[in-house]
Amino acid sequence: MNAVARHIHPGWAIIAPLLALVVALYLGPILNIMWLSVTDPEPGLGNYRKLYESDSLLRIVWTTLRICVVTTIFSVSLGYCIAYAMVHCHQRQKNYMLTLLLVSFWISILVRTFSWLMLLGTKGLVNTTLETLGLISAPIAFMRNELGVLIGMVHYMIPYAVLPLLVSMQSLDSRVMDASRNLGASGSQTFWRIYLPLTLPGIVASTLLVFILSLGFYVTPAVLGGGKVLMVAEYISVQLLVTLKWGTAAMLAALMLAGVLAMLWIMSRFMKLSAVFGGSTR
Amino acid sequence: MRRRPVRRRGAWPSGHLEAIDYDIVSKDRTLPQYALEHGVSIILYGYAFVYDTEAYGDNPPNSWADFFDTAKFPGKRSLYKWANGALEGALLADGVAKDALYPLDMDRALAKIKSIKDDSLYWGSGAEAHSMVVNGEVSLGMVWQNRGRNIENDTDGRYKLVMNEALAMPGAYIVPKGNPAGREAVMKFIATAQEVSAQLTLLDCLGMTPSNPEAFAQIPEDQQPYAITSAMNIDGIVYNDPTWWGENGGDAVNAFLEAIS
Numbered sequence: 001m002n003a004v005a006r007h008i009h010p011g012w013a014i015i016a017p018l019l020a021l022v023v024a025l026y027l028g029p030i031l032n033i034m035w036l037s038v039t040d041p042e043p044g045l046g047n048y049r050k051l052y053e054s055d056s057l058l059r060i061v062w063t064t065l066r067i068c069v070v071t072t073i074f075s076v077s078l079g080y081c082i083a084y085a086m087v088h089c090h091q092r093q094k095n096y097m098l099t100l101l102l103v104s105f106w107i108s109i110l111v112r113t114f115s116w117l118m119l120l121g122t123k124g125l126v127n128t129t130l131e132t133l134g135l136i137s138a139p140i141a142f143m144r145n146e147l148g149v150l151i152g153m154v155h156y157m158i159p160y161a162v163l164p165l166l167v168s169m170q171s172l173d174s175r176v177m178d179a180s181r182n183l184g185a186s187g188s189q190t191f192w193r194i195y196l197p198l199t200l201p202g203i204v205a206s207t208l209l210v211f212i213l214s215l216g217f218y219v220t221p222a223v224l225g226g227g228k229v230l231m232v233a234e235y236i237s238v239q240l241l242v243t244l245k246w247g248t249a250a251m252l253a254a255l256m257l258a259g260v261l262a263m264l265w266i267m268s269r270f271m272k273l274s275a276v277f278g279g280s281t282r
Numbered sequence: 283m284r285r286r287p288v289r290r291r292g293a294w295p296s297g298h299l300e301a302i303d304y305d306i307v308s309k310d311r312t313l314p315q316y317a318l319e320h321g322v323s324i325i326l327y328g329y330a331f332v333y334d335t336e337a338y339g340d341n342p343p344n345s346w347a348d349f350f351d352t353a354k355f356p357g358k359r360s361l362y363k364w365a366n367g368a369l370e371g372a373l374l375a376d377g378v379a380k381d382a383l384y385p386l387d388m389d390r391a392l393a394k395i396k397s398i399k400d401d402s403l404y405w406g407s408g409a410e411a412h413s414m415v416v417n418g419e420v421s422l423g424m425v426w427q428n429r430g431r432n433i434e435n436d437t438d439g440r441y442k443l444v445m446n447e448a449l450a451m452p453g454a455y456i457v458p459k460g461n462p463a464g465r466e467a468v469m470k471f472i473a474t475a476q477e478v479s480a481q482l483t484l485l486d487c488l489g490m491t492p493s494n495p496e497a498f499a500q501i502p503e504d505q506q507p508y509a510i511t512s513a514m515n516i517d518g519i520v521y522n523d524p525t526w527w528g529e530n531g532g533d534a535v536n537a538f539l540e541a542i543s
Contacts, residue, residue, distance in 0.1 A: 055540075056536070056539070056540035059540075059543070060543070063543070117417075121417060121419065122358075122417070122418060122419045123417055123418040123419070144403050144419070222406065223410075226403040226404060227361075227363045227402075227403060227404020227405065227406070227542055227543075228399075228403075228404065228542055228543055229543065230539055230543035235539070238364070238535065238536075238539065242364050242531075242532075242535050243531065243532030243533075243535050243536055244532060245532055245536075
């Protein structure tokens with residue numbers, strides 16, 4: 001008993017049940033899905049081979065990546081501006097901005113998605129107004145296409161982009177910027193050479209967060225895409241519920257998991273991930 | 283390359299279902315083609331379309347050929363996202379005879395679907411189909427026929443249902459093996475659901491059309507235009523083949539998704 005206790009810290013006994021629960025409820029299903037992807041409908045790598053053989057699968061993966069990249073670029077750029085404004089305005093205004101940000105953060109994705117239909121749909125507020133004013137003769141197709149999906153996703157993702165950036169900017173020592181100006185750098189030089197590099201961990205954290213969340217988007221593309229923008233998450237749901245091709249669904253799920261892990265691994269080559277995530281939780 | 287037989291989850295011999303007991307359930311109280319070994323149709327629903335009377339009031343569309351004719355009927359149209367019904371409509375529009383639809387000629391159907399892709403939106407739920415019409419997003423909307431009445435009411439008659447060439451779908455009961463109520467009780471329940479009074483109540487509540495031929499003549503006057511098997515509509519409808527869909531549905535849906543996305 002003593003020999004065991006010497007090697008294993010007794011603290012483990014306290015977290016052992018929790019650890020077992022996580023392994024059973026988290027790792028178990030994931031392994032089950034991986035298993036399904038190589039055993040259904042028949043054992044082998046047939047499901048993975050489909051990625052090479054089927055143009056449609058590749059196209060869906062490509063659509064997903066394209067939309068996620070564009071969403072991430074816009075969300076992080078806009079988020080950076082918002083975070084920058086929040087850090088540099090008065091406390092009162094900052095509180096207002098934070099409240100607005102959090103309100104939109106907390107509103108259900110369904111509500112936010114359908115609101116866009118009401119605003120930008122064919123008979124939506126914007127199109128109706130423009131038509132009444134005589135500025136356009138036919139409604140502009142904002143929604144039910146890829147543009148609609150991007151608008152909806154960027155809008156949903158902005159709070160996720162802002163929060164890590166905000167934390168990262170707030171923790172900067174403003175005297176560094178003062179020193180830069182004092183040594184003769186212009187405002188924009190200070191921004192590009194001092195401020196931006198110092199907030200890089202925040203940018204990486206918010207990019208990762210937004211990109212990974214975008215990969216699994218389901219509701220927004222399904223509603224705002226008008227059926228023409230098929231992303232991986234919706235395709236997985238169809239394979240599970242409509243066509244019953246569970247092997248294909250499991251393969252795509254495993255692929256997404258591997259993609260996310262690979263992305264984290266690549267990032268970890270370039271910078272300390274603990275700094276990225278530490279930066280976002282501090 | 284060696285090809286191994288592919289096990290299909292969609293096809294029936296998976297061993298999960300009880301055979302329908304046609305000693306208790308009546309074969310005569312449903313349409314003959316929908317009294318299958320492991321499932322029996324107790325209602326019919328279907329795919330039909332609504333059109334905007336303000337856009338096409340003088341010369342309204344009356345067939346799937348009209349629905350797919352973007353030159354004669356310009357404007358957006360909506361179709362079901364998961365292929366069912368949309369493929370049949372496309373083939374009918376392309377000139378395939380009603381009784382020669384199955385097995386579906388996928389290439390021909392998808393070519394027709396693609397020909398109106400730029401003018402099409404696709405819905406995944408009845409509510410979505412409904413709102414696309416009511417919000418004025420489409421001028422021609424494929425819908426589940428039992429929503430036709432609500433759509434006409436919600437738009438004050440601006441949109442009108444066309445039941446010619448409506449695609450009749452069997453709403454069927456299947457019985458899982460080892461279900462909690464037991465085999466007998468479920469079969470008796472199905473027999474009850476086949477009775478004319480039950481069938482008419484379902485029509486009244488949900489707009490689901492009777493599949494029991496005894497009930498056809500008793501469909502009330504105000505439901506006649508919306509019911510698939512009413513005297514008014516029954517000659518124009520086209521029957522879905524659930525056996526084909528059971529065997530080919532998965533591949534058909536994926537091919538359809540590839541065509542529209």
